[in-house]
Amino acid sequence: MPGGRHVAAVTDADFDLAPGECLALVGESGCGKSVLASALLGLLPGNAEASGSALLDGVDLLAADERTLARTVRGRRVGLVPQSPAAHLTPVRTVRAQLEETVRALTTVRRGGRRAAAEAAVRRWGPRRRDGRVAAEAAVREPNFVPRPDRPAAAEAAAGRAAFPLDHLDRYPHELSGGLAQRAALALALVGGAPLLLADEPTTGLDRDLVDRTVDELRRHADDGRGLLLITHDLAAAERIADRVAVMYAGRIVETADARRFFGAPGPRHPYARGLLDALPDRAFTPVPGLPPELSALPDGCAFAPRCDRATDTCATRPALRAGVACHHAETTHA
Numbered sequence: 001m002p003g004g005r006h007v008a009a010v011t012d013a014d015f016d017l018a019p020g021e022c023l024a025l026v027g028e029s030g031c032g033k034s035v036l037a038s039a040l041l042g043l044l045p046g047n048a049e050a051s052g053s054a055l056l057d058g059v060d061l062l063a064a065d066e067r068t069l070a071r072t073v074r075g076r077r078v079g080l081v082p083q084s085p086a087a088h089l090t091p092v093r094t095v096r097a098q099l100e101e102t103v104r105a106l107t108t109v110r111r112g113g114r115r116a117a118a119e120a121a122v123r124r125w126g127p128r129r130r131d132g133r134v135a136a137e138a139a140v141r142e143p144n145f146v147p148r149p150d151r152p153a154a155a156e157a158a159a160g161r162a163a164f165p166l167d168h169l170d171r172y173p174h175e176l177s178g179g180l181a182q183r184a185a186l187a188l189a190l191v192g193g194a195p196l197l198l199a200d201e202p203t204t205g206l207d208r209d210l211v212d213r214t215v216d217e218l219r220r221h222a223d224d225g226r227g228l229l230l231i232t233h234d235l236a237a238a239e240r241i242a243d244r245v246a247v248m249y250a251g252r253i254v255e256t257a258d259a260r261r262f263f264g265a266p267g268p269r270h271p272y273a274r275g276l277l278d279a280l281p282d283r284a285f286t287p288v289p290g291l292p293p294e295l296s297a298l299p300d301g302c303a304f305a306p307r308c309d310r311a312t313d314t315c316a317t318r319p320a321l322r323a324g325v326a327c328h329h330a331e332t333t334h335a
């Protein structure tokens with residue numbers, strides 16, 4: 001930043017995500033969730049510094065050069081539902097044009113690749129693949145398989161999965177509501193069938209039933225054997241589909257937990273995570289008092305201590321993430 005100031009947007013983020021699994025990343029506004037997602041796609045702003053590694057199928061996303069990211073990672077290995085979809089849609093193209101272009105870009109088949117892709121599709125969906133509807137379905141899920149004339153079908157199938165109304169496909173982004181833009185972005189992210197999907201607030205601005213429908217579709221993406229990192233403020237949505245939860249506070253992951261234990265019994269172990277759940281209207285409806293620290297002036301010790309009713313002198317040293325929790329006074333698991 002100007003004047004040599006540093007913002008520690010994300011620090012020591014350490015987690016893994018298995019195929020078929022959904023990890024929900026939660027935490028209050030500004031804690032670093034979107035920066036973490038951007039880092040995985042090589043989309044950090046030019047002044048950002050990133051270190052460490054992020055391995056996906058043996059490729060280190062943090063070390064990959066721009067060419068590798070553009071040709072093999074974005075959209076192909078990692079799909080993104082961006083946080084502000086309206087800003088990511090191309091304003092001068094209709095949703096249909098953008099979807100079809102994406103299908104085209106992602107389904108350029110290398111020599112000899114089409115046959116292998118078709119065989120893979122048959123293995124997965126059976127020989128009925130020549131049936132139009134099944135082909136469209138296969139096209140969406142198995143990008144290398146899309147036959148040319150079926151690209152429009154693939155675009156429509158992706159729109160359908162994202163609950164985007166087909167009669168709005170010929171609209172321009174400025175003609176869409178926030179919720180429709182959100183669903184258009186989801187359709188674009190699903191179309192490549194990437195093994196890892198990053199969904200950054202994919203349900204903002206949607207009504208409850210659409211939220212459920214959207215996250216269920218995301219869950220299906222994971223159930224097909226892909227990884228899903230769901231960034232969300234919507235803890236009910238996280239509870240509905242996540243296998244595990246990671247709680248971020250002031251740029252750090254302070255707790256990772258099994259979703260069922262986190263939302264049910266015994267509940268979260270970190271005082272901040274307990275506070276997040278207590279703030280829910282259908283729980284205690286009590287907000288966590290105070291505000292998170294400035295990321296440009298983080299304390300040496302536990303960043304949550306100033307807001308924590310359990311804080312003691314030991315909190316002046318920073319707690320390491322051990323056995324899934326970074327707190328000197330965490331709840332024990334066998335409570």
Ligand SMILES: Nc1ncnc2c1ncn2[C@@H]1O[C@H](COP(=O)(O)OP(=O)(O)OP(=O)(O)O)[C@@H](O)[C@H]1O
Pocket residue numbers: 001007009027028029030031032033034035036045083295
């Ligand atoms: N280009 C940038 N320059 C300086 N600081 C930035 C930049 N981008 C993000 N930050 C800072 O990094 C921190 C993390 O931002 P990030 O967008 O990841 O938060 P978030 O958890 O996604 O929040 P929200 O839930 O509101 O989307 C914020 O304090 C933000 O101000």
Ligand code: NI
Pocket residue numbers: 033034035083200
């Ligand atoms: Ni964000």
